[in-house]
Amino acid sequence: MTTNTASARYVGLGKDGKGSITTRSGVLSDQPYGFGTRFEGQPGTNPEELIAAAHAACFTMATSFALARAGHAEGTLDTQCTVTLDKDGDGFSVTKSALTLTASIPGITPEDFASIADEAKAGCPISKLLNCEITLERSLGD
Incomplete structure (x- = not known):
């Protein structure tokens, strides 16, 4: 633990x-x-930014390990995470965490990449924690 x-x-x-x-x-x-x-966009952080950083980091690491398990030895992964905070009655709710993954993985097919990314999302502890819609967009870089 x-x-x-x-x-x-x-x-x-x-x-x-x-x-x-x-x-x-x-x-x-x-x-x-x-x-x-x-x-108001003042300098500093906020809870949603910290959630986005945690989700991007966790998912990217999970994807890295899933790619290694699948036999890939090198590559680069870049993940952007956008967390949405919406008005909910008198308060607010985090309603979405959207992950955009751009990767350069030599020798991988788009289908294999999609399958591995979905596996990583399902196993990512932060993805499991969030009780909201999670969207994953993928693209293979050069």
Whole structure:
């Protein structure tokens, strides 16, 4: 079993509050977040951006391992993840996580690539965690 931790602190309330996020590894250390970073494009991060980063990283690694299991020895994978936050009554809901995978894998057919990417999506722990629509677009690069 592996566990990881992160913490968030919010000083002040509502739109006037200011927050910070810190991860156990220190990759994020008092990274600012709040209403302005979430809804007004101010510098800092927000929960949906962090979910998108986690999903892109997890899926890309899962795809890499699935390709290796299938006998592929080299290649490059680039994944873009877009997480959608929609108004839901008086609050908000994450309604979609869309993955766009661009890959350059020597000797793979489009059909094999599609099958392996679908396998990776099904096995990706973050894909399993998200209770929303997950869309996967694929393209093989040169």
